[in-house]
Amino acid sequence: MQLWICPVLAFLLGSIPFGLFIARLKGIDIRAHGSGNIGATNVLRVVGKQYGITCLFLDLLKGYIPIVIAINLIQIDGKAIVPHLGFLDGLAMHLPVEKQFTGQLVHVITALCAVLGHNYSPWVGFKGGKGIATSGGVLLGLMPAAVVLLILVWIILFVTTRYVSIASIGAAAALPVLTHIGARFHKNADGISLWEAGTWNKPLFFFSLTIGLLAIWKHRTNIQRLREGTEHRFSRNNTKESS
Template identity: 40%
Template sequence: MIELQSVLLFGGSYLLGAVPFGLIISRMAGVDVRLEGSRNIGATNVGRVVGKKLGALTLLCDGLKGFLPMLAAARLLPASEQKEIVVCLCGALAVIGHMFSIYLGFKGGKGVATSLGVFLFLSPGATGISLAVFIAAVGLTGFVSVGSLLAAGLIPLWLWLLGQSSTVILTATVVALLIWVKHHENIARLLQGQEKSWKTGKKKG
């Protein structure tokens, strides 16, 4: 049975995840990031539009949105059979909040940075492997989207190989699927040879 404390943690996780830090930070620089570049509120577009430093700040803030709700749930909840499930749900809800923000009419970003915070909490080791995959993929292809999709898609495998629980693996799988769904436009552009390269800022065939 879900207790009131868990319900409050779920609500807080979603509401924190829904805070559009990329939009807030870009507006501090006098730009509405939703009208520039890819029009996404994530760290990649913020970095392209208003500079790498503010992009890095967005990455940090969005990552903390995924990590902190899980940390709070892990610290506040007493030991129980349901604790791991509640903690994992808090992370998933933070990602959903970022993707479908109540503050932006249930629109939002693609969830990569917030998911990074979730994955880091679930398993620093698996996250480190996927970060290496991300760096290698972006370096070889020039596409951030390719790195994001590969890193997210492979992390359930790393978690399984590292012996994580079924709850953790299922949570990572759901989050990875959400990332892929939110990248449907990028996937279409990649298939059509119209995706923009991070290296050049130009479309590559």
């Protein structure tokens, strides 16, 4: 049961259109304003800063909660569980190290389903946001150290260009690179890198590559506007960033 319920739960949680609900509290259909996107950036631009931040936090949780549940329900012997939800131990499936690939695969499928639920929510005609915040949530559960580095990449690109779209695309492109570097630098108990030992998390790398490409694809209209010189920069006085 754990092998299929985690991805299903992730998709359902990911599909909750928080941006749409938050905007409606102010009497606004977010799909008819700005970029028409239900993500946090458009909510911030159209409805206001506090609403955009709230949407960002909720969209992040849509990714973080299901992956934490998956890690606790499908445990790999010898692997630390952070955070550990003790009340789920009685329902957990325990896999030996030799079968860690199965557990890792279900974890990343769960993560991918959360992102796909956000990007293609059935509640809004299989449309949605660009998945940046929800991707950040699942990565926070899977590889928190990488999230810190990705935030730095995002901030540097945003500060230097003032484009939210460029910062998001750059962070998406950096994700699989950081995952690969992590596999080479992390070592096992014998002091051998996981890459050299062949025990690196292969599903996680392909997941990072997939969501990185997916995020860039969802920004294709922004890329076109950047090429045409019509993409708007973000500023304190002008928040018309079409992201």
